[in-house]
Amino acid sequence: MYTASSLFLKSLADAGITHAFVNWGSDHPALLEDLERQRVEGDGRTKPEIVTCPNEMVALSAAQGYAQVTGKPAAVIVHVDVGTQAMAGATHNVDRSRTPVLIYAGASPFSSEKELKGTRNEWIMWLQDIPDQAAIVRQYMRFTTQISSGSTASQYVRRSLQIATSDPKGPVYLWARREVMEEEVSESLLTAPADLQQWPSIDPSGLSPTAATRIASTFLSSRSPLIITSFLGRNPRAVSSLLQLSTLLAIPVVSACPNAVNVPFSHPFFSGVTFLSPGTHSEHLARADTILVVDCDNPWIPANERQASDARVFVLDSGDPLKHTVGFWHVDAELVCRADAELALGQIVESVRRIDSEAGELALRTQEIEARAQLLSTQHAAMVRSLDEAETSYPAPTLDSASLTVPNIIGVLRRSIASQTPSRGAASLVLNESISNFPKVWQHLRPEVAGSVLSSGGSSLGWALGAAVGAYIGGEVMGVKDGKGFDLIAVVVGDGSFMFGVPSSAYWMARKYNTPFLTIILNNGGWKSPKLSMLGVHPTGHGSKAPGEKLSVGFGPICPDYSQIAVAASAGWAWGKRIGTGNESGNEALERTIAEAVDVVLKERRCAVVDCVIESI
Known part of the structure; x- marks a missing residue:
């Protein structure tokens, strides 16, 4: 016998989810039953593999660590409203870090007189039946949905993962009543080919030609350029694009509140880390005349330190350049673009080379850029000496x-x-x-x-x-x-x-x-x-x-x-x-x-x- 839970678990595995970090409860009998069916009928293993987590916050944090390393979502399974709440601050973390995770929670049964398999038979099922369970986490999720029928469980999984893995990536929340997950389904639903190619994540986009040219020409005329980023390094390929631009024009790069490695430490134009407390920002900020803010949570705090009033500022972000899930967020900028950092920075490099070639002035080999490169290298060496001294x-x-x-x-x-x-x-x-x-x-x-x-x-x-x-x-x-x-x-x-x-x-x-x-x-x-x-x-x-x-x-x-x-x-x-x-x-x-x-x-x-x-x- 196959149930909606059988189809749900198979859909996760078909979509490439290898592990589910779980904390079981009274809403999961059908899932537990199907996992054991898999073990008995197969080689003793299950798909996805189950990682038992005695605490929901740890479960979601483990899923986040998995996804941060692999770039692929894991699943988390928790218990009704209380398990959803117990994920606690980890829900905030997966949202803010744009980490794709599929979270599934059961819900109290809706029947109480044995009308359906899975009907209420424990006293807690009345206490745990709340009006809007998904509301607990909705403002942190990219998508929330209820699985209303076993026959559509696969489609809900695919849509959820399509959204979770599209920029701005992040968590999704699915939930279902116990009777729905106990619903018997036809074997044909489980043996049907997994048509995943029809559910792709959104393809990354680049800058418009006008925007790329505008940023490139401004950098070419800049006397004191600066790049600030927080999480560009979540995509390792974007680091290469960043280094091309930084090296080409001798632009210092500052990591503001980083949560990924954005620049190799040894790169001579890496100008250090700041967490934006007073007096700790890069010395380049106050005198920069051109600033590119790319994949950055917060480039500066105006109450502490800020850019020069006449600085030209450009903001790039792959999925959410205006941070629409933040109550208030603003950067004084003349251009704000939704664009993938890897693609956008490559476009800017190409535009710089094209503009320089068309001008015929060999701007990229001016003494000014060479002098800036030497100064940045000297400053980097001084930073290394300071760190060495502190360590010893x-x-x-x-x-x-x-x-x-x-x-x-x-x-x-x-x-x-x-x-x-x-x-x-x-x-x-x-x-x-x-x-x-x-x-x-x-x-x-x-x-x-x-x-x-x-x-x-x-x-x-x-x-x-x-x-x-x-x-x-x-x-x-x-x-x-x-x-x-x-x-x-x-x-x-x-x-x-x-x-x-x-x-x-x-x-x-x-x-x-x-x-x-x-x-x-x-x-x-x-x-x-x-x-x-x-x-x-x-x-x-x-x-x-x-x-x-x-x-x-x-x-x-x-x-x-x-x-x-x-x-x-x-x-x-x-x-x-x-x-x-x-x-x-x-x-x-x-x-x-x-x-x-x-x-x-x-x-x-x-x-x-x-x-x-x-x-x-």
């Missing part, structure tokens, strides 16, 4: 202060990955959820390869641990290196994001599904970001001198033993250690501990957690 300067050990800094820790981590992994770091992945230390971690990781460092793309804490599990699975599916997964996945968490990540669930999953990863905790004793926000408004107020513990943003005076939470959650499988205090402090202890932790992951195939005590809030 350790605080003097005292009883009352931390013996490690974030540059110390990330510098050692980067060098350990490079020296201990088979690919010398080229096939490794770092998930960065360091929050108040985002800028330092991004800079000191010095990433070279597009896709080698990722952030959640949103602002809800708790993404990284679950994402590591999903990214590990996704890496194996994609065959990152020689048909295998990543050499190493490392997670850097801070400001409470370890606790938000539900470690009791994440490390249980890591052991069950054999997805070992390294976790580095930047332990500042609580949440530093709320304190920084307070100081931004009340720099000399009553709270300016109060410690985090007193402000109620700290976990002290005795912080949890984070590493042992992971050990307990995995029944002793994970390895954990705290450093930065007592005898386990300073350069030698840090290098020894990180090296040991990397070995645990690489050679023993277990999770390792290093709890690094840094300056307390």
